Amino acid sequence: MNVLVVGGAGYIGSHMVKLLGGQGHTVVTFDNLSEGHRAAVTHGEFVEGDLHDRTLLVEVMQRHAIDSVIHFAASALVGESVQNPAKYYENNVVATFSLLEAMRRAGVGRIVFSSTCATYGQPEQVPIRESERQEPVNPYGFSKLVIEHMLADYAHAYDLAYAALRYFNASGAAEDGTIGEDHSPESHLIPIVLQVALGQRSHVSIFGDDYPTADGTCIRDYIHVNDLASAHLAALERLEPGTGIKLNLGTGVGQSVLEVIETCRKVTGHPIPVEVAPRRPGDPAELVADASAAWETLQWKARYTELEAIVATAWRWHQAHPRGYADRG
Numbered sequence: 001m002n003v004l005v006v007g008g009a010g011y012i013g014s015h016m017v018k019l020l021g022g023q024g025h026t027v028v029t030f031d032n033l034s035e036g037h038r039a040a041v042t043h044g045e046f047v048e049g050d051l052h053d054r055t056l057l058v059e060v061m062q063r064h065a066i067d068s069v070i071h072f073a074a075s076a077l078v079g080e081s082v083q084n085p086a087k088y089y090e091n092n093v094v095a096t097f098s099l100l101e102a103m104r105r106a107g108v109g110r111i112v113f114s115s116t117c118a119t120y121g122q123p124e125q126v127p128i129r130e131s132e133r134q135e136p137v138n139p140y141g142f143s144k145l146v147i148e149h150m151l152a153d154y155a156h157a158y159d160l161a162y163a164a165l166r167y168f169n170a171s172g173a174a175e176d177g178t179i180g181e182d183h184s185p186e187s188h189l190i191p192i193v194l195q196v197a198l199g200q201r202s203h204v205s206i207f208g209d210d211y212p213t214a215d216g217t218c219i220r221d222y223i224h225v226n227d228l229a230s231a232h233l234a235a236l237e238r239l240e241p242g243t244g245i246k247l248n249l250g251t252g253v254g255q256s257v258l259e260v261i262e263t264c265r266k267v268t269g270h271p272i273p274v275e276v277a278p279r280r281p282g283d284p285a286e287l288v289a290d291a292s293a294a295w296e297t298l299q300w301k302a303r304y305t306e307l308e309a310i311v312a313t314a315w316r317w318h319q320a321h322p323r324g325y326a327d328r329g
C-alpha cells in the first residue's frame, strides 16, 4: 500500500510509520510539527505541511500515488479544549474537512481516523460498547464526534471507505526504545510518573481520590501504541467503499491511577512520592473498552495485556531519552 500518515511525527503516528515502513509499505508522513518531532519519523518521505494547505495535500497524494490515508493529526487535550474550543474546531474539524476534500480531489478513497473514547462522554455502561450513546462532555470529544459524522456522510455520498477507531489511553513506546512519548508540556499520567522516577519532578499529583471506584482514583484502559498501530493496519486491509468501521481500541482491562503508580514503582524501583490534589475537571471516573467488536471485525486484540510490560517499554524510552527528542538531535 502507499499510505499517507497525517500527523506521523506525533506519538501514535510515529509508531504507525515505523510499523508500515518495517512491513515494506510505501509511507509518506505529512505533519506541521506543531506537536510532532521530525526525529520521530523513522521511515519514508517526510513532508512538513499543514492540513489547511489543500493544494500541497493534493500534490503530495498525487506524487506518491497514495491509496490510503491514516489521520492522526489533532489537538487532543481535554482541558485546553474547554478553555479554547476554537482551536479544536479549527485543528480537528476544519483541518479534517480540508483533508477529506483534498482526498476527493486526488481520488483517494480510503481513510483510517483517530477517534476517541472521549466521544462517549460519561458512559452509562462500562466496559463501553460501540453502541453506547455518544454524548461528549467537552469540545475535544465533540470535535472528534463531528468528524465521525462527516466520515459517515462522505461514505454515503461519495463512496468513501473509512474506519473511525476510538482509542482509550495510548501508552508505551517502541520495543527498541527509539521512539516514544514526548509532549510539551506533558499532561499524561505514565510519562509524568516516569519523570518523577527520572528525578525531573518531585512527586505525582493524584487528581482526586474520592471517585466511586474501588480505591477512589480514576480508572482507565491503557493500550500500547504498537497495538493501536497494528489495529490501524488491520482496519486498512478491511475497508470497503461506501461503508465505515467504528471500533473501540482498548485492552478491556481498567487500571486505577494508584495501580498505575504502583506498577511504575515496580518497573523503575523508584519510590515515586504522591500528593492528592483536587479532581481535574472533565475526568470521567471510569473508561474501559469492551474490545470484543475489534476482534469480531478485524481479528485484532491487544498483545500487551499487562500494564507492567507496557510501562517497561515506556521506561526504556524515557531512560534512553530523558529530554525526549531533544536527546535524539
Ligand code: UFG
Pocket (backbone or CB within 6 Å): 076, 077, 078, 116, 117, 118, 140, 168, 169, 170, 187, 188, 189, 190, 192, 204, 205, 206, 207, 208, 218, 219, 220, 257, 280, 283, 287
Ligand atoms: N492523572 C493524575 N495525575 C496526573 C496526570 C493524570 O492523577 O498528573 C490522572 C487523570 O486524572 C486521569 C488518569 O490519570 O484519571 C489518566 O490521565 P491522562 O491525562 O494520562 O489521560 P486521560 O484519560 O485524561 O486522556 C486520554 C487521552 C486524551 C483523551 C482522553 C479521553 O490522552 O487524548 O483520554 O478521556 F481525550
